[in-house]
Amino acid sequence: MNLTNLSLRFNGFNIASAKKKLEALKREVSTDSAQYSIKRRSEILEFHLKHNSFYKTHAAGNFTNWESLPVLTKTDLQKPLKERLSNDFSRRNSHVHKTSGSSGNPFIFAKDKYCHALTWASIQALYLQAGVNLSTSYEARFYGIPQSGMVYYKERLKDVLSNRYRFSIFDASDQNFEKFINRFKRVEFGHLNGYTSTLVLFAHYLRSKNLVLKQICPSLTHCIVTAEVLLKDDKLLLEQQLGIPVLNEYGSSETGVIAFGSAENSLKIDTALLYVEILDDLNKPVPNGTSGKIVITSLFNKAHPFIRYQIGDLGVINLDEHNNTVLTNLDGRIGDFAILPSGKRVPALAFYYVTKAVIEDSGNVKEFIINQNEPHKFTINYVADIALNEVQLAKIEKALKAYLNQEIEFDIVKQLFLDRSKRGKLRQFKRDF
Numbered sequence: 001m002n003l004t005n006l007s008l009r010f011n012g013f014n015i016a017s018a019k020k021k022l023e024a025l026k027r028e029v030s031t032d033s034a035q036y037s038i039k040r041r042s043e044i045l046e047f048h049l050k051h052n053s054f055y056k057t058h059a060a061g062n063f064t065n066w067e068s069l070p071v072l073t074k075t076d077l078q079k080p081l082k083e084r085l086s087n088d089f090s091r092r093n094s095h096v097h098k099t100s101g102s103s104g105n106p107f108i109f110a111k112d113k114y115c116h117a118l119t120w121a122s123i124q125a126l127y128l129q130a131g132v133n134l135s136t137s138y139e140a141r142f143y144g145i146p147q148s149g150m151v152y153y154k155e156r157l158k159d160v161l162s163n164r165y166r167f168s169i170f171d172a173s174d175q176n177f178e179k180f181i182n183r184f185k186r187v188e189f190g191h192l193n194g195y196t197s198t199l200v201l202f203a204h205y206l207r208s209k210n211l212v213l214k215q216i217c218p219s220l221t222h223c224i225v226t227a228e229v230l231l232k233d234d235k236l237l238l239e240q241q242l243g244i245p246v247l248n249e250y251g252s253s254e255t256g257v258i259a260f261g262s263a264e265n266s267l268k269i270d271t272a273l274l275y276v277e278i279l280d281d282l283n284k285p286v287p288n289g290t291s292g293k294i295v296i297t298s299l300f301n302k303a304h305p306f307i308r309y310q311i312g313d314l315g316v317i318n319l320d321e322h323n324n325t326v327l328t329n330l331d332g333r334i335g336d337f338a339i340l341p342s343g344k345r346v347p348a349l350a351f352y353y354v355t356k357a358v359i360e361d362s363g364n365v366k367e368f369i370i371n372q373n374e375p376h377k378f379t380i381n382y383v384a385d386i387a388l389n390e391v392q393l394a395k396i397e398k399a400l401k402a403y404l405n406q407e408i409e410f411d412i413v414k415q416l417f418l419d420r421s422k423r424g425k426l427r428q429f430k431r432d433f
Contacts (some may be wrong), residue, residue, distance in 0.1 A: 013095070018117035022125060025272040033323070037275055040299040041066060048305040052086040055305040071283045071295060072309045074099075077107045081304075085110060089303040099253055109254055112303035119256035122273055126260045130247050132191050132222050139164035140184070140220075142194025142202070144420070165189075169198040172366070172383070172417060177205045181216060188219040192242065193249075196228035197367060197426040203234075203241040204366055214243025224249050225263070227425055229330055231356070235263045250330060252311055255296050259327040266318065266326035273299055276325065277308070278317050288318045291331050336429050340406050341375045348429035351403075355380065358399040359388075369418055372431040377409045387414045 028036045045066075048055040058076065063069050077084065081096070095116040098108050111119070124134050141164045145155050159166045165187070167180055180202065192199065206213060214220050223242050226249040238246050250267055251257040255274060259267035269276050278292040279285060286292040294313045298306040314331035336348035352370060359365050359382065368382035380396075382388070388396070397410050420426050 013113050013117040013120065015117050015120060018114065018121040019125075022118060022121045022272060029272050033271060033325075037271065041275055041297060044297070044299050044301070045069070045307060047302055048086065048307060051088075051302075052084075052305055054084045055307065058305075059307075067285060069308050071279065072305070072307060074107060074310070074312065077109065081108045081110060084304055086303055086305075094303040097253055109306075110304040111301050115298070115301040115303070118273060118300055122270055123257050126257060126270070127224075130222065130260070130262070131245075132224070132247075134163065137163075137190025137221070138188065140189040140192045140194075141166045142169055142192065142198045143167075144169060144195075144425070164193075167194075169195065170420065172198070172201055174205065177202060181206075181211070181213075184213060184217040187217070189217055190219060191222040191224060191244075192220070193224040193226065195425055196225040196230050196234065197428070199223065199225055199238060199242075200234045201367055203237045206241040207237070212241060212243040220244050222247055226251065228428075229332060230263055233356070250327060252296075254306060254309070255298050255311070258294075258296065258311075261326075266320060266328045268320075269317065269325045269327055271325055275299060276317060276327075278315065279310075289316060289328070291316050291329065332429075336431075338372050338378075338404075338429075338431065339375055339433075340404060340408070342406060344406075346404065348431075352428050354403045355396070355400060358396050367418060367426070369426065370429045372429075372433075374433065376407070377411075379411045379413060381413050381415045381418060383415055383418060388412065 025036075049059065050056075058072065059070055061070070081091070085094070089110065089112060091110070094110040094112055096108060096110050127134055139162070141159065143166060145152065145166050145168050155166065165183075167183075220242070222245055223238055224247045225238070230246075230248055235246055246263040248261060248263040248267055249257055250259045257270060258274060258276065259269045261267040275297040277285060277295040277297075278290065279295050280292050283293075283295075291314055294311050294315045296306060296309050296311050298309070313333055315327055316329040316331070318326055318328045320326045332348055338346040338348060338351055340346065348370075355368070355370060359368060359380075364386050365382050365384045365388070368380055371379045371381065373379055378400075393412050396412060400410060401408060418426060
């Protein structure tokens, strides 16, 4: 039994009312999506200009239309929460949460309780449409978890209430993966949900043992990846070793699920609750099909303004054949690029992809991260059963130099494990300057 809805209702989140409201909102979107967007944006903007002194100050100026409104950044929000809450809202009557900090700019934020209920109603509806019923499907959750103390037990209790079991991902040893497999043999899990890099790492282990998880746990129906970019080769690996369809979720703790869908297709954006823009470096809209900064407006959060909020990622949106707004590409995080001695900038995701294509020729590399120490110097830390030999190292270095077309130094270092964030995310590229 999934106790999530009961828990939400007990804590003041009217999930039943939110589900009815969400259905009505979807009907409005289907009738005239453009008019719906204009109406909802106008309403939330007017509310915060009237009831939120922080946003009133932030937006002060001669803005004449939506596109002249200032973009809200994470840095703008790094001040006490009480200074950012709307009138009549407080920690006591709002849902208060903290960002993961994976962008390097953590902050505390709030949602009014009805907005939070709408978010949960939307998540449940998106999953159900894809074939995952959160009321009946027991979730194998591959996420980070606090290692001790009351916060550890709080997370475990949340898992029980949400009909899921948490697989701690900080131990990627063979011994721990064997424990994972043994639990899948004993428990009828319905779906997997977790960080892309960890699920890919587990799939590599399954492949090394010539195992398919669906054969071990026949009740499994889907795998949902989230929080990190899913590359095509990794999607294929997951499908082969898990033996189930892979769904891709793109979201944030601040706004909920932004886009969701089958991993091989574009991801449908939740236009009922959110408005998504793609902007250039001057905060001007770019044409559909062009990469830029992802900027989100939460259409129903009255407790805290997220209006033209720069979430920190780069992506591409388009319209599909049904005129739905879809996310067609996720290009990584803003600022994730290598700066070469010539001044040339290389997108981190493309750089990582080239490295990945070569390094996996070895067949035994489990995962790796790239660190740019200086413009001319990189360190590649990797985890593998057997250290790469001189021939393999030379091949990797040759491919990278050919791709970058510059003389660059590389240190390729075998590690026992890679450092992750406190929540278990793996930042695949980091620049030290």
